[in-house]
Amino acid sequence: MFDLDKIVRQNIRELKAYESARSLLNLNDYTLLDSNENPFGSYNRYPDNNYPRLKKYLSKFLDTSRKNIFIGNGSNELIDLMFKIFCNPQKDSIFCFDPTYGIYETYAKIADVNIISEKLDDNHTIKKNSLNEHYKNENLKIIFLCSPNNPTGNIIDKKIIESVLSRFQGVVVVDEAYIDFCIEYSCIDLLEKYKNLIILRTMSKGLGLAGGRIGYALSSKNIINYFSKVCPPYNVSSLNEEAGIKCLKDPILIQKRIELIKNELATMETKLKKIKGIKKVYNSKANFILVKVQDPIGLFEFLVKNKILVRDRSNLVRDSLRLTVGTVPQNKLLLKTIEKYYE
Structure with missing residues (x-):
C-alpha cells in the first residue's frame, strides 16, 4: 500500500510551508505596509502565493478541484521540486524510459540522484515486464512516464500506466505536456483512485503560452501540500498569472x-x-x-x-x-x- 510519508524525505516532512501574513487574512480594505513594496505602479504588489484566480479558471477548464492543483513556473520547476521532496542525494533513484524528455535526467544529475533507464522497443512502446525487477527497489522513488512521449510522439497505453500505479509503492509521474492534442488519453480520471499519481501539465503547448512559463501539477491534496512546502514564494509573476487567466477565458x-x-x-x-x-x-x-x-x-x-x-x-x-x-x-x-x- 502506498505510504506517502514513508517516501518523502524526513527533513521535508518536518518543514513548514512559507506563509506571509496576507495568506491568512481577507485583505479587503487593508492598508498594505507589511512587505516593503513600492507603493506606486500597476504590478507593485507581490502575487497571492496560492494563485486562487488562476486555479479557479484552471479548475473550470479541467473540471477538477482546485485543491488538487499546484501552479509552477513551468513544469520544469515542478520536476525540480519533486526531487527535493522525494529524493535523498547519493542514495535514491528515479526511473525513466529511453528515449524520453531529457530534463528528468538533467535534474537527477543536479540532485545527485541515480538514474535507472530502459530502452523502449523499436516501435517506442514499453516492453513487456520492463519494470518488474524495479518495483521492490526501496530506493526507487519516482517513475517518469511521458505520454505523449517526447521526442517520439506516441502515447503510453493507460492499462500499462495503471499497472505501474498499482504495483509501485513510490510516485508515478505522468508527464502530459502534449495531452491537449489528444485529451482522450489523459490520466486525469485516475487521480481519485491512485494517490501515488502526479500528472504534469503545461500551458506552453496546447494553450500556446510558452513565454508565460506556467506549468501545473495535478495530484492528491497531501502531495500538493508537499509541493507548497518546498516551492519558493511568489514563483509565478502576476504578469504571467494574468496571461494564463486571459488564455483560459477563451476555451x-x-x-x-x-x-x-x-x-x-x-x-x-x-x-x-x-x-x-x-x-x-x-x-x-x-x-x-x-x-x-x-x-x-x-x-x-x-x-x-x-x-x-x-x-x-x-x-x-x-x-x-x-x-x-x-x-x-x-x-x-x-x-x-x-x-x-x-x-
Whole structure:
C-alpha cells in the first residue's frame, strides 16, 4: 500500500510551508505596509502565493478541484521540486524510459540522484515486464512516464500506466505536456483512485503560452501540500498569472487552434511519407513529428541554411529529426525545402 510519508524525505516532512501574513487574512480594505513594496505602479504588489484566480479558471477548464492543483513556473520547476521532496542525494533513484524528455535526467544529475533507464522497443512502446525487477527497489522513488512521449510522439497505453500505479509503492509521474492534442488519453480520471499519481501539465503547448512559463501539477491534496512546502514564494509573476487567466477565458479559441494543429499534423504526415528521402514517419499524438531520414546531418544543415530550424534527435533515435507543426505557410515551406534537398 502506498505510504506517502514513508517516501518523502524526513527533513521535508518536518518543514513548514512559507506563509506571509496576507495568506491568512481577507485583505479587503487593508492598508498594505507589511512587505516593503513600492507603493506606486500597476504590478507593485507581490502575487497571492496560492494563485486562487488562476486555479479557479484552471479548475473550470479541467473540471477538477482546485485543491488538487499546484501552479509552477513551468513544469520544469515542478520536476525540480519533486526531487527535493522525494529524493535523498547519493542514495535514491528515479526511473525513466529511453528515449524520453531529457530534463528528468538533467535534474537527477543536479540532485545527485541515480538514474535507472530502459530502452523502449523499436516501435517506442514499453516492453513487456520492463519494470518488474524495479518495483521492490526501496530506493526507487519516482517513475517518469511521458505520454505523449517526447521526442517520439506516441502515447503510453493507460492499462500499462495503471499497472505501474498499482504495483509501485513510490510516485508515478505522468508527464502530459502534449495531452491537449489528444485529451482522450489523459490520466486525469485516475487521480481519485491512485494517490501515488502526479500528472504534469503545461500551458506552453496546447494553450500556446510558452513565454508565460506556467506549468501545473495535478495530484492528491497531501502531495500538493508537499509541493507548497518546498516551492519558493511568489514563483509565478502576476504578469504571467494574468496571461494564463486571459488564455483560459477563451476555451473555444484554444480548441480551435488545437484542431488546426491536429489537421496540419495529419496533412504533414501524409506528405512526408511521399518524400523519397524520408525513411519513416513515426505516428504522433503531439504537435510534432519524428521522422527517420537519409543523411540527417546534411538535411538539418540544409534547413538551417534556408533559415528553418528543426531539432536533430539522432542522439536519441538514429537518423531522426523532430519537426514541430507550425502554421500552414510554415509547414508548406518546410515540406518544399525537404523535397528540394532530396531532389
